[in-house]
Amino acid sequence: MTLGAAEALGSAVGTFVSALADAGIRHVSACPGSRSTPLAIALARQPRIKLWMHLDERSAAFFGLGLARTLREPVALLATSGTATANFFPAVVEAALSRVPLVVLTADRPHELRDNGAAQTIDQLHLYGQHVKWFFDLPEPDGSTAQLQHLAALAARAVSTAMDEPAGAVHLNWPFRDPLVPMFGAKPATTRVRVSNPRLAPSPVVVDELAGALGNCRRGLMVIGPHDDPTLPEAVTRLAARLGYPILADALSNLRRGRHARSHVIDTYDAFLRDPATADRLTPEMVLRIGAIPTSKPLLQFLESRPAVRHVVVDPGGWRDPGSHATDLLHVDPSLLCAALADAVRPQPDSEWATDWRTINAAARRAIDDYCRADDELSEGKVFAELSDLLPYGAIVYAGNSMPVRDMDSFLPQSDVQLRCLSNRGANGIDGVVSSALGAGAARSGAVVLVIGDISFYHDLNGLLAVDRHALDLLVVLVNNDGGGIFSFLPQADTAGIEGDFELLFGTPHGLNFQPFVEGYGGHFVRVDDWSGFRSAVSDGFARGGLQVVEVPTNRLHNVAQHRAMWCAVAEALSPAAVV
Numbered sequence: 001m002t003l004g005a006a007e008a009l010g011s012a013v014g015t016f017v018s019a020l021a022d023a024g025i026r027h028v029s030a031c032p033g034s035r036s037t038p039l040a041i042a043l044a045r046q047p048r049i050k051l052w053m054h055l056d057e058r059s060a061a062f063f064g065l066g067l068a069r070t071l072r073e074p075v076a077l078l079a080t081s082g083t084a085t086a087n088f089f090p091a092v093v094e095a096a097l098s099r100v101p102l103v104v105l106t107a108d109r110p111h112e113l114r115d116n117g118a119a120q121t122i123d124q125l126h127l128y129g130q131h132v133k134w135f136f137d138l139p140e141p142d143g144s145t146a147q148l149q150h151l152a153a154l155a156a157r158a159v160s161t162a163m164d165e166p167a168g169a170v171h172l173n174w175p176f177r178d179p180l181v182p183m184f185g186a187k188p189a190t191t192r193v194r195v196s197n198p199r200l201a202p203s204p205v206v207v208d209e210l211a212g213a214l215g216n217c218r219r220g221l222m223v224i225g226p227h228d229d230p231t232l233p234e235a236v237t238r239l240a241a242r243l244g245y246p247i248l249a250d251a252l253s254n255l256r257r258g259r260h261a262r263s264h265v266i267d268t269y270d271a272f273l274r275d276p277a278t279a280d281r282l283t284p285e286m287v288l289r290i291g292a293i294p295t296s297k298p299l300l301q302f303l304e305s306r307p308a309v310r311h312v313v314v315d316p317g318g319w320r321d322p323g324s325h326a327t328d329l330l331h332v333d334p335s336l337l338c339a340a341l342a343d344a345v346r347p348q349p350d351s352e353w354a355t356d357w358r359t360i361n362a363a364a365r366r367a368i369d370d371y372c373r374a375d376d377e378l379s380e381g382k383v384f385a386e387l388s389d390l391l392p393y394g395a396i397v398y399a400g401n402s403m404p405v406r407d408m409d410s411f412l413p414q415s416d417v418q419l420r421c422l423s424n425r426g427a428n429g430i431d432g433v434v435s436s437a438l439g440a441g442a443a444r445s446g447a448v449v450l451v452i453g454d455i456s457f458y459h460d461l462n463g464l465l466a467v468d469r470h471a472l473d474l475l476v477v478l479v480n481n482d483g484g485g486i487f488s489f490l491p492q493a494d495t496a497g498i499e500g501d502f503e504l505l506f507g508t509p510h511g512l513n514f515q516p517f518v519e520g521y522g523g524h525f526v527r528v529d530d531w532s533g534f535r536s537a538v539s540d541g542f543a544r545g546g547l548q549v550v551e552v553p554t555n556r557l558h559n560v561a562q563h564r565a566m567w568c569a570v571a572e573a574l575s576p577a578a579v580v
């Protein structure tokens, strides 16, 4: 080994990693490998960066995603060459679609060892295709001053590009020659460039035009989909109060929970908009929509079946308008726009329109509460009604895809007990959810509850290793209906042609007993059989810490019947005879 090569390597990776830290990277989620040695050693030695080592790249990537989502800051991933890099793919896709900033670092063979049969070498160029915002194939380190300056600039550019709206993943592929162990002699070159990614403020022209239109519209609605920005609740609720507009707040908007003024927040629309008569009474003239596409299908259908409505989408970037219903797309920061509009609009006295929505919301809430109180059987939706009273202020609720995220949207009531609701809603994958929740737990101290279905839990059992490895706490509410419960709500469940094959193709029961798996990872497992057992298992779980799994056994067929009964109870409560 020539000292010169190892020193050149050391100054290259040292400079690059130091520039990553300068640009704001504080966490890296990584897995072991030989080719990635130079970066792994440089990251481990960088005091401003915490290196989270994992064994499985797919889980590591989702762990990094959960960290980045929760911290609202960019996080880096590191993998060695070969199929390790392909295991990052699902998390990269989720980052792209849910706008989470990730800097993906993959180590590669040098150019002379590519495409000629060298071991553990795959084509890593543009591996993640259109799912990353930027790809760059770095040069083999030579230690030259010009290259060090370039590496520092590349690190800054990678972080800034990942953060730029809409945020997402970037991919840097870095080939390393042997010897792979760097020597750190020289001081790393400093980053000269300082990058800023300010929020996109609306121009006065945009604010004036929209404020005028809103001021002249009595029947307006604010629809807030998944959008995790702590500055949004104050801005949105102030604007809604000035205009007398209801706020249809997705559970993932984080507008339902907290000490902000919630007088205009509507949280049961998923149930009452299923009733056509109620939906017809509530047709708006104008909609201001913020955030990702709402979780609630009835809300989407309500909006889509009213094409005459002026539909303004406020989004700092991208084009989130499936079905092409938007009439206006404003590429500005939603909080800044709402704050500016709240100052600009003519205040309107609270109208019959707002009162109608509020009355209907209150009646639907009473019907849902009564329904939950009367039903003693363990059921899936009621998990969120129960958790609503059990979770401590400031807890994070990570909801798995499939039924948990929908049930959270349908059943989680608004309250001033603040919760932060998160979910992988970009690509709606059932993969990597355990690791994403663990990443959320690694981001800060405080309670984190993951509510997840059995198949999704099975999908990422590997992720559980991180609990012990990194001394994390995670309380998992495992809704075990022995298969994919969501499919029982779909037409596939009633279609005669697949009768008999439904369980084989969709229900997919597995009969797994999760207890030994959980205990194998050092966790504590309780299967509850009633609600009082559930309540004590959750409180005990928080007190114990570490990995706590509370399994709620449910039945997929009963689950459909329970949801339908709840929707019927809401429709009945809102029938003209019931609403005076």
Ligand SMILES: Cc1ncc(C[n+]2csc(CCOP(=O)(O)OP(=O)(O)O)c2C)c(N)n1
Residues within 6 Å of the ligand: 400, 401, 402, 403, 404, 428, 429, 430, 431, 452, 453, 454, 455, 456, 457, 481, 483, 484, 485, 486, 487
């Ligand atoms: C990675 C991935 N594979 C497959 C799917 C399709 N899918 C959606 S929901 C679901 C079943 C999930 O079952 P479970 O986690 O038990 O939740 P439940 O439906 O019972 O609420 C499947 C296979 C997906 N969304 N993501």
Ligand SMILES: [Mg+2]
Residues within 6 Å of the ligand: 453, 454, 455, 479, 480, 481, 482, 483, 484, 485
């Ligand atoms: Mg299930």
